[in-house]
Amino acid sequence: MAELEDPLDVGGVELPNRLYRAPLLECAGNGPDAVETLIADLEPAAAAGAGLICQGATVVRERGGCAAPGMTRVHDPSFVADLERLTEAVHAHGSRIFVQLEHGGLRSMETWHAGYRAANPDLRQLAVSRPPAVLRALDRAGFLEYDPHVLTTAEVHDLAADFGRCAAYAVDAGYDGVHVAGANMGIVQQFLSPFYNRRDDEFGGSRAARARFLELVHDEVRERVGPDVPVMTKVPAETAAPAFVRRHLTLDDGVALCERLADAGFDAVVPVQCSVFWDASIVRGEFPGRAWRDDRFREGYETAFGSRLRALGVAALNWLQSLQYDFEPAWNRRFARRVSERVAVPVLAEGGIRERPQIDRLLAAGDCDAVGMGRPFYAEPRLPARILDAEEAAVACENCNNCTVPQATGAAGVCRTPSVLAKRGELRREGAYEREE
Template sequence: MPSLHDPVALGGVTLPNRLYRAPLLECAGNGPDTPAILRRKLEPAAASGVGLIFQGATIVRGEGGCAAPGMTRVHDPAFVSELTEVTDTIHDHGSHIFIQLEHGGLRSMETWHAGYRAEHPNLTQLAVSKPPGFLRALDRLGVFSYTPHVLSTDEVYDLAADFGRAAGHAVDAGYDGIHLAGANMGIIQQFLSPYYNRRTDEFADGFRFLETVYDEIRTHAGDVPLVTKIPAETAAPWFVRRKLSVEDGIELAKRAANLGFDALVPVEVSTFWDMSIVRGRFPARAWHLEQLEPGYEEVFGGRMRARAVEMGNRLQARRFSDAEGWNESFCRTVRAAVDVPVLMEGGVRTRPQIDRLLSSGACDMAGMARPFYAEPRLAARLLADAESAVVCASCNNCTIPQVTGADGVCRTPSVLRRRGEFEHAGAYDPK
């Protein structure tokens, strides 16, 4: 069985080890400083020895579709060509970088971000079908604001072509591969999910959209390594009757592998954008940092609504505890059913856990996301010390402020102190 230090091939790319930095929100925008921001956020992981970096969700269109403030758009080839300095930097450290492509659909900021909606009153949300009744009820109550545009068949093909063109721009800029955001309630999951997809045309089978995106990427980007998340909606609330089961997720994984995807990332998620994505403790510090509180009121449309979201975080944190490796069972089952590498993330927190996952056949690579906020050069410790564990406390003080456009960084004093101790001891120096 493989070890963490063994190389692994994803398509035509051979990675030096089996540790990867999972997608995070870099929030680098689309300005003249974007390449520098991305280098600042991504280079530490590469310099510390991580085998693969997934640059977080980037939007394939020039308008709409952003699920969080500051997400980078990759529709413009002239702009994307400037990201060559990012890919060159990663390659100089012997690492590889894939870019994650996304469109938020009904999850987009024009749905939930009051300030953004006020600035862009004419934006609609791309919808696979008419929004489910529960979301329409929240719209009537004023919790969200839906002005959905249900995609016609031709428009679905156009959206898939946008994914393909964005992939082509990225490969021209030196990205080693493409990662599709197939979960976390993005447009791809909305096509795959029976909760959202009630179409009557050829895309009633949601996999048909993923298949069309695949074909467009192959047309525009060639035989580049292609990875996608595979969702199972096991974390959906009890009242959601139509959803993707684990068995559905396994079938999707088989179809994706047979289609030609070079690797799969099975994840157990919800039908909503909730704390099933970032499981762990209630982000108490994030909600009470004085400099962020006015931002929450702008985002959610007032102090009372902001406090309602805070209470929702508190309740969901109880439901979605930070269980170790919450995607392990799903990954293990998928890996037994397909003949392409399976990547696992979600609650991976220690080197012994990684060694066990790899040696027992649960996955072919192990990834972490939030721990890289806490320790940008985390890979050096994990690769050098067989007993190492992350300092990340899964407290979500890093992620919640990002709804205001704040930087994705660790804000927990005890975690930062521990990181400082490791820095002082030289633990982040690559061995």
Template structure:
């Protein structure tokens, strides 16, 4: 039985403990302050003891593909070389850092962000296949707009090469692990999903794309460890018949491990970009906040449409209530079949829960949104402020209330920060007591 504070290996990289900061939106962009913003966002987790820090989804091309405003792009060697400042900061604290590579495909801003579409009228989404009929019908409402370019076979290989080039730049800048964004409805997920993938070439088998990406990374970046999220579309509405089952996801994980992937992150979700990937309460405070009202209107095409999106968000909150460690069962099924680390994230909130997960379900545990309220959270979960053995007490828990007020404003380009007074008050109290030292 592994403890939270024990090391493990991803490929040839030793990670000093099994608590990691899962990928989030840093909203740092590529501007002159991007590196400083990323350091400010990510270094506290390493300074507080996180064994692995995952930089959130970064885009492998110079235009298009961003699923939200403010995503960083890593297509440019010169810019990525400057990120060595970030990797060195993480290494100075004894931590390891992964970069999550992504392209949004049909989930990109050129689909859903009205203001972005108006400013970039010639920008088309990249698509695995023609958008599914249901999505095309939804576009008639005006909330979505599809002008998709379906990738040819040669273009798929070129896209895989872009992942390989970006991985090379990142490895040269000191990143320890390459983490592919294989879930949450991004383009890799769209290759894997039978809902999206109706191709008639070799890539009708979506795993083939991940195999080609793996080969590109290996040929360009050497032996840098490679891991990926793998989706099960278990939360998709019953009307969606073509979907990835949990059994399918387990099979994909085993195939990828056999092919050479160094770790996997199995996750449950849907075929849509919805609350199934965050779960929790309706973020009423965020929707009422006057600071973001105009940003919502710009993103969704007017105030009325923004209110309708908020209503849909409320409905989703009823369908996807918070479920502790909601990926644990899927991770356990994968862990029984593979001999590489299985990382688990999604709804993990307490030290005792983490130890139980490590006993049976996974090899490392990740937290995302709780870091918005507690940037130095690992200090509380790993430090000796609880039991006689020097470890944190079993009842140590995050202060996050799963209210999602941190996430919704990011549609406007706002930073990912906690905005719930009661949560911030509790974090402030803990800070005054020295809990994060």
């Protein structure tokens, strides 16, 4: 029976406990203050006792591939070398830090962000295959804009090599491990998914062939970082796909993929249930009405979505999705448990984990080997101090999602909900975030 305070071995790297900060968008970019922004965002979790910090998705190419404004790119070895200041700050508190590597593919800003498209008219989306019919219909209707470049077989190998090169830069800068972004509708999920992947080469067709790109990424990373650096990945099951989407990854598919990837050499897997679309299935909870009404972001929404009318349309769709994807505690628990029963590598669970008793039940039941939280860290950067210290602790986060929508404008991912901020202030005054190291 595992306990939260127990250490965990992931590919030869020992985590001091089983609580981790799940990947979030830090909005640090690559400017002169990027490293300081990352330190300010990530070091508090390490100082408060998190066993592992997963830096949010970082893009492996110089142009294109960003799913949101403010994502950090790690293609430049000189920039990544300066991130040693971040890894040293995390290590000073005894925590470990993994970098998450990503490319958005069809989900990139060159698809949905009107202002970005206008500023970069020559950028085309990287595509696994021709976009599915429903996405082409949204293009014709003006909601999205596609000018996709379908990757050739040789270009697929080149993209995997970019993941490997960026992983090597990160490890040289002191990162303890590599986390491949395999879900949230990025290009890795697009290769895995029969909804997106209609290729007829070695990377398409059967479930095994669709997994080949992720296996190739693993091999490229492993070749460059060696056998002693852990490599993990998220693995999707597209169980939240709408009923009209016939071709998608079922829960059985997700379990089988986890088995295959563990056999291929991944040192840990993170099973997550999602959709085939970038929608509220990723951040289940309330409709973020406060964020949509906030005048500070109105101009940014209009720039991102093309006009005030279109921004209102996106808000309306967001409201409809919030009705479909209500908050569900530990919504990946069943998936994680099924995977835990089939693989020998650690299984990490995240998604809707919000209180210490829930964490203890997940670990005691063998549903997973470690637990991660994401959005609650926007509300409480030093959250681990409370979760590790009190058996009945629960997060201050209210799952209102007002932290996420403004990120479409380039705003930082921070909590803006008065009741949550008041609760955090009260906890700070009580000394709840203080912790002896």
